Amino acid sequence: MANTSSAKKATRKIARRAAVNKTRRSRVRTYVRKVEEALAAGDKTAAEAAFQAAQPELMRAASKGVIHKNTASRKVSRLAQRVKTLTA
Structure with missing residues (x-):
């Protein structure tokens, strides 16, 4: 458990950021x-x-750091190809 006030604050920040990232990742998967x-x-x-x-949505996730830029580009490329x- 965190002892210092700064460590406690860091834990809160990490939890908040993880929740945001989880939401963004879920949103990308849905699309x-x-x-x-x-x-x-x-x-x-x-x-x-x-x-x-x-x-x-994929590129937004990449710009926010949820997924790697190359991963987003690869997924977009493969979906576009399919x-x-x-259509052909």
Whole structure:
């Protein structure tokens, strides 16, 4: 257990930040899942719309440090590729 007041404050800050990050990560997963479901259903318009919503959410998470920038770029790239093959 933290003894000093600064350590106690640091613990509170970490807990707050972890909660925010957890929310952001969950939000990203939800958007990505919507794209995956649209792809699985073979719905072209829904997949494109879901991808357009998911892309900024992934990049926002990367800019906030929730996920790595390269991870976000990789996920966007792979989803875009799958949406593109569905439309072809």
